[in-house]
Amino acid sequence: MHRMTWPGLALAAALAAGCTASEGNKAAPAATTNETVNESANLSAATEVAAAAVNDCAKVKTKDWKAWVNVMPGPGSSPTLHVTGHAITPTGGWKVVLNTGPLDKALPPTQHFALVATAPGQVTQVVTEWDLQVEIQDAQPKYKAVVISCGSTGIATIPVEIVS
Numbered sequence: 001m002h003r004m005t006w007p008g009l010a011l012a013a014a015l016a017a018g019c020t021a022s023e024g025n026k027a028a029p030a031a032t033t034n035e036t037v038n039e040s041a042n043l044s045a046a047t048e049v050a051a052a053a054v055n056d057c058a059k060v061k062t063k064d065w066k067a068w069v070n071v072m073p074g075p076g077s078s079p080t081l082h083v084t085g086h087a088i089t090p091t092g093g094w095k096v097v098l099n100t101g102p103l104d105k106a107l108p109p110t111q112h113f114a115l116v117a118t119a120p121g122q123v124t125q126v127v128t129e130w131d132l133q134v135e136i137q138d139a140q141p142k143y144k145a146v147v148i149s150c151g152s153t154g155i156a157t158i159p160v161e162i163v164s
Contacts, residue, residue: 057117057150060096061088062132067146068161070141081111081139081160083146087130093120098132100149106140111160115150 101112
């Protein structure tokens with residue numbers, strides 16, 4: 001036999017009262033098959049959303065890549081690397097970003113970029129085109145190329161024009 005202290009007894013009484021004090025002491029109905037299926041679907045949808053955070057750039061098509069360095073002279077000017085292209089996603093709602101990556105040490109160097117695409121949940125089934133653009137201020141005056149990658153896979157190698 002266990003002895004309860006007054007605070008422990010008060011807590012037990014409060015918990016017991018709270019468990020049975022719902023609208024006229026009605027017991028909650030058992031979950032129906034549909035409710036169980038809906039809860040499973042919600043869990044499945046949550047898992048899909050978590051999985052969508054993975055880079056899905058392999059499902060994205062790209063085209064029309066261009067790269068150039070603007071070395072126009074002028075007061076306060078410095079070389080600027082411009083990279084543009086288009087990404088085509090299979091549905092709406094995607095998030096597509098072109099992130100600046102490392103610059104290799106070759107002479108002239110190659111600038112690397114990473115294409116990151118995040119798939120949405122349920123959305124309209126319409127092919128969507130995205131304009132991608134990146135500028136790097138205070139860039140190198142000359143580049144061998146720009147490389148766009150999806151993970152470890154190269155998407156495009158673009159020669160860099162010099163605009164002066």
